[in-house]
Amino acid sequence: xxxxxxxxxxxxxxxxxxxxxxxxxxxxxxxxxxxxxxxxxxxxxxxxxxxxxxxxxxxxxxxxxxxxxxxxxxxxxxxxxxxxxxxxxxxxxxxxxxxxxxxxxxxxxxxxxxxxxxxxxxxxx
Numbered sequence: 001x002x003x004x005x006x007x008x009x010x011x012x013x014x015x016x017x018x019x020x021x022x023x024x025x026x027x028x029x030x031x032x033x034x035x036x037x038x039x040x041x042x043x044x045x046x047x048x049x050x051x052x053x054x055x056x057x058x059x060x061x062x063x064x065x066x067x068x069x070x071x072x073x074x075x076x077x078x079x080x081x082x083x084x085x086x087x088x089x090x091x092x093x094x095x096x097x098x099x100x101x102x103x104x105x106x107x108x109x110x111x112x113x114x115x116x117x118x119x120x121x122x123x124x125x
Contacts, residue, residue, distance in 0.1 A: 017086075
């Protein structure tokens with residue numbers, strides 16, 4: 001049974017940093033592309049960042065987070081991270097990690113097979 005468990009969310013002020021973690025089990029982690037998505041109240045789930053399988057040498061970011069967020073993976077720990085710096089109130093959302101296998105990193109959530117339950121991030125002005 002595949003499980004993705006996010007952690008690290010919380011309530012912070014604008015300009016602060018958080019690091020989200022997503023621990024995976026039940027799958028050959030290094031063979032999966034990993035992504036982070038987020039969903040704010042009343043909005044659709046949107047792509048945040050993704051990292052390619054194996055060595056994670058390829059990454060992709062939404063324009064809204066580029067330069068502020070960094071995605072990385074530790075295959076030995078079967079964990080993917082999202083380092084979030086310079087947080088803004090508009091970053092407030094539930095953050096989900098996801099796993100899939102694709103030829104090219106995808107921003108489409110439909111390309112990901114497995115999802116975590118999410119972790120709440122709230123950024124106050």
